[in-house]
Amino acid sequence: MRVFVTGATGFIGSAVVRELLDAGHEVTGLARSDASAEALTAAGADVHRGDLTDPAGLAKGVATADGVAHLAFIHDFSGTFDFAAACAADLRVIEAIGTVLEGSDKAFVISSGTALLQPGRVNTEEDTAPPESFGAIRARNEDAAIALADRGVRSSSARFSPSVHGRGDHGFVHMLIDIARDKGFAAYVGDGANRWPAVHRTDAARLVRLALESAPAGTRLHAVGDEGVPFRDIAAVIGRHLDLPARSITAEAAPAHFGWLANVAGLDIPASNTLTRKWLGWEPTGPGLIEDLEEGHYFA
Template identity: 80%
Template structure:
């Protein structure tokens, strides 16, 4: 297949590009800078210059491809990040690509997250964000994409674990390590029993490829290798590698200690991958999160 990939030079997207190329597919990646374009060329992919604010360009690239994998999202982890605006921009991209693919039966895979679902229990691929919840804002992109199955698009949503880990990760775990260094201790909220799912970057990329190749139209898939790791276990490994103590903080202290991450560190969001395994021949084989932390590469800078 000729696959158009947005977010093609990001942490997950670049792994997806490599996975697709290694499987014999052709890839065209969206690049908005010379640096991104050079990285795609070096990887063996073609380049489509543009960005998410260019609907005509996105539609053209999507229509000329056999499949689309949408992994770009406006990530700005500053204090004034407008999450709702970023979600609205993402929804516009999905609507644009969906219109370009309508009636083609082409695969269209988008990115979402398991942490958007109601916590406190093991959620499945059949669960959706609760009405009026924080997750529903981001979930509009997913529901729009899934609904494209009724318009002749083989759409699917890959819900990534809150922790997609591996060499080069600058996501949540990397941030937690930085906060521990700054504060002088690794913290968890309350008893730290709240659980986070995790998946290695290579396993996540393989799932995206399998979804493009054969996911059922309108399906929701869970890029989850570990159903839920107690947060205190993550904090404990971080503390040991940094030679720092581990401390419990009260929920009301989370925002002051973790900044904007204070809204997510206490979430209990375990997730199942049972249906994903049933629908696709996906068997995670990468290292688990705590094993990956023990490798030491997260602590080298």
């Protein structure tokens, strides 16, 4: 299979590229810089220059592919980050790729997140974001991709856990560690019983490959290894490795402590992977989040 990958040099995307190449697939990765192009070439992939602001240019890269993994998203965690604008740009890319693939029965995997789902219960692959929620704006992009199944595209959505962890991670857990260093303690909100799903990077990459190879059209998939890790357990291991206390803060104090990350630090958002395992034959084999943290590489 010839696979076109956006986000191909990111933390997840670079692992997906490696997974695909090792499985015998050909890969063309989107690169917006010379450094990204060099990294893809070194990995053994072909390069398509462009970025998410040029959907028409991406469509040219998609035209010769047998499948597409759209893993890129405009992430900018600064105080000026415009989430709605990033979602709008993402939707334009999904629509442009969908137009090229329409009627082909080719695979199209997009990335989404389990953090968008209903808090307070274990979400399954059949659940969707509450329409009034903050995450609903990105969930509409997922809906658009899933709807392509009715237009002859074998589309699916890979919902990644809020923590996709492993060596080189600069996501939420890395940010929590930096915040703990800066504030002098590792915090959790309330009693810290709220749960975060997590998945190791290698397991997430294998899920994307399997989705490209065999996911049924119109399926939502959960890249979930740990169904739900209590947030206080994450804070405890961070505190222990940094030789700092782990302690509770109130929900009102969370924005001052966590910054924008307060939007998710207190969420109870466990998620199941039962249907994903059934549909793909996927079984997580990497270490869980706490085990990965205990290895110490996050604190080097």
